Amino acid sequence: MRDLVFIAFLVAIFGAGLRRPFIFVLGYVYIDNVAPQRLTYFLLNAVPISQIFAALAFGAWLLIDDKRNSRLAPRQMLLLILLIYCGITTAQADFPDSAWEKWDWVWKALAFAIFLPLTLRTKLRIESLALFMVLSAASIVIVGGIKTLGSGGGYGSLNLMVTNNTGLYESSIISCVAIAMIPLIRYLMKFGTIFPPDWRVTLFGYALIFACLLMPIGTEARTGLICVALLAVLALRFTKRRMLYLTSMAVVGLAALPLMPSSFTERMGSIKEYKGDASASTRIEVWKWTWEYVKDHPMGGGFDAYRSNEIRYNTVVKEQVGGQTELKRVLIVDRARAYHSAYFEMLGEQGYFGLILWLVIHFGGIWRMEVLFRRYRDREADDGRWIGWLAQALQQSHLVYLVGSLFVGIAFQPFVYILVGMQIGLDTYAKRRATEAAWRPIGTNRLSPA
Amino acid sequence: MIDNFSLAVSHGLMLIAAWRLIFRRDLDTEDMPKPGAEAQGLRKGSPRDA
Numbered sequence: 001m002r003d004l005v006f007i008a009f010l011v012a013i014f015g016a017g018l019r020r021p022f023i024f025v026l027g028y029v030y031i032d033n034v035a036p037q038r039l040t041y042f043l044l045n046a047v048p049i050s051q052i053f054a055a056l057a058f059g060a061w062l063l064i065d066d067k068r069n070s071r072l073a074p075r076q077m078l079l080l081i082l083l084i085y086c087g088i089t090t091a092q093a094d095f096p097d098s099a100w101e102k103w104d105w106v107w108k109a110l111a112f113a114i115f116l117p118l119t120l121r122t123k124l125r126i127e128s129l130a131l132f133m134v135l136s137a138a139s140i141v142i143v144g145g146i147k148t149l150g151s152g153g154g155y156g157s158l159n160l161m162v163t164n165n166t167g168l169y170e171s172s173i174i175s176c177v178a179i180a181m182i183p184l185i186r187y188l189m190k191f192g193t194i195f196p197p198d199w200r201v202t203l204f205g206y207a208l209i210f211a212c213l214l215m216p217i218g219t220e221a222r223t224g225l226i227c228v229a230l231l232a233v234l235a236l237r238f239t240k241r242r243m244l245y246l247t248s249m250a251v252v253g254l255a256a257l258p259l260m261p262s263s264f265t266e267r268m269g270s271i272k273e274y275k276g277d278a279s280a281s282t283r284i285e286v287w288k289w290t291w292e293y294v295k296d297h298p299m300g301g302g303f304d305a306y307r308s309n310e311i312r313y314n315t316v317v318k319e320q321v322g323g324q325t326e327l328k329r330v331l332i333v334d335r336a337r338a339y340h341s342a343y344f345e346m347l348g349e350q351g352y353f354g355l356i357l358w359l360v361i362h363f364g365g366i367w368r369m370e371v372l373f374r375r376y377r378d379r380e381a382d383d384g385r386w387i388g389w390l391a392q393a394l395q396q397s398h399l400v401y402l403v404g405s406l407f408v409g410i411a412f413q414p415f416v417y418i419l420v421g422m423q424i425g426l427d428t429y430a431k432r433r434a435t436e437a438a439w440r441p442i443g444t445n446r447l448s449p450a
Numbered sequence: 451m452i453d454n455f456s457l458a459v460s461h462g463l464m465l466i467a468a469w470r471l472i473f474r475r476d477l478d479t480e481d482m483p484k485p486g487a488e489a490q491g492l493r494k495g496s497p498r499d500a
Contacts, residue, residue: 009461016468020477023468030464122480124471131467139460146452161453194467
């Protein structure tokens with residue numbers, strides 16, 4: 001039954017795409033995030049819908065779309081270099097089989113991020129992209145939010161419709177992405193034109209933000225909680241009464257504490273994970289190992305190079321002996337531990353050069369969004385103020401990702417590369433608009449009766 | 451049940467959005483911003499195109 005509904009939905013999007021080819025791009029974004037083929041049991045599994053929509057989106061752009069003034073922005077060039085470079089390291093990878101497997105989805109994420117800005121020629125396209133990102137992630141977040149309210153969730157036990165823990169459905173990733181989405185939701189609530197601001201939009205928006213905030217609680221992924229804290233700090237920038245804000249945040253936090261499921265407070269209160277101290281200590285050991293590894297392999301070991309690690313460390317275990325608790329040191333040997341950090345993932349897999357490229361692409365985005373924000377935030381509403389505030393939202397989302405990825409190996413998470421593509425698209429849109437406006441007689445482009 | 455509710459809400463909204471986009475000329479072409487031409491949200495104290 002669900003299959004048929006999904007097929008009907010995709011056919012409707014396809015039909016809309018025939019009328020407005022840009023909608024194919026939105027369809028691809030939807031499939032990339034929601035992966036409807038994984039929510040169904042037959043039919044859709046057999047059809048490569050992702051490839052079909054990618055081909056439609058690219059083909060429509062190539063054949064029909066206006067390509068005047070299209071050129072690659074600096075960050076698109078960097079993404080292209082990263083893509084080629086990753087291809088080279090994959091060809092020389094320590095573990096070719098699994099490296100090619102990862103390459104298979106990484107190249108798509110990077111290629112789409114390079115392609116996406118070329119299609120983002122109008123304000124409405126940029127807005128609709130943001131809307132589709134939010135709504136497609138919402139299909140997971142709403143489930144997570146309601147189930148958390150109902151049952152309290154639990155690490156690895158919150159059922160998000162898909163059990164195979166991939167893509168956005170993975171606990172740590174969805175809790176990071178859900179928090180990163182909040183600034184975008186707020187932007188759409190204020191500046192949306194597809195769903196213009198009214199009480200329904202406000203109600204849905206706040207409900208969705210609430211569901212996003214529940215994700216770290218429901219999944220009990222500690223990364224999410226760090227992301228929430230970061231977002232709260234970032235909001236300080238736009239708060240006039242900071243003391244009042246900080247006090248009310250503290251009060252809300254304390255008031256919420258008794259309402260949290262006890263497993264959540266235990267998990268957050270201690271630094272223990274399901275393996276006792278193991279999670280924290282292996283992370284640090286893996287990072288040490290990676291640091292040593294790149295000294296010998298400056299170009300990195302290709303995707304999944306972590307598989308060659310072997311980590312020995314001591315962990316402290318409590319043992320009950322005759323009613324007394326004894327602390328024992330136990331030597332643990334662990335093989336093939338994942339990086340648990342996007343930064344070390346880049347370092348270990350792509351070496352120094354790959355890490356630097358990655359950092360420039362991401363922190364370059366933070367910087368460009370700051371430039372746009374300062375340039376446009378005080379403009380008149382019909383003179384591009386939205387550009388400033390969208391840049392601000394994208395910057396906050398990106399910062400949440402960059403902090404969340406300190407502890408999760410999500411260097412190539414496709415959702416984030418759509419975000420990067422949107423940033424580049426906004427940047428080139430603003431530049432094009434400024435160039436066009438410069439050709440107009442002085443004084444006409446800023447005329448706006450208050 | 452919850453799964454279907456969530457899927458229905460999010461997919462329903464995406465369908466409405468796609469439907470509305472079909473009829474928006476400014477999806478593909480954009481005029482140079484004329485004064486007051488662009489419909490925007492959050493305009494403080496400006497009931498012009500409300």
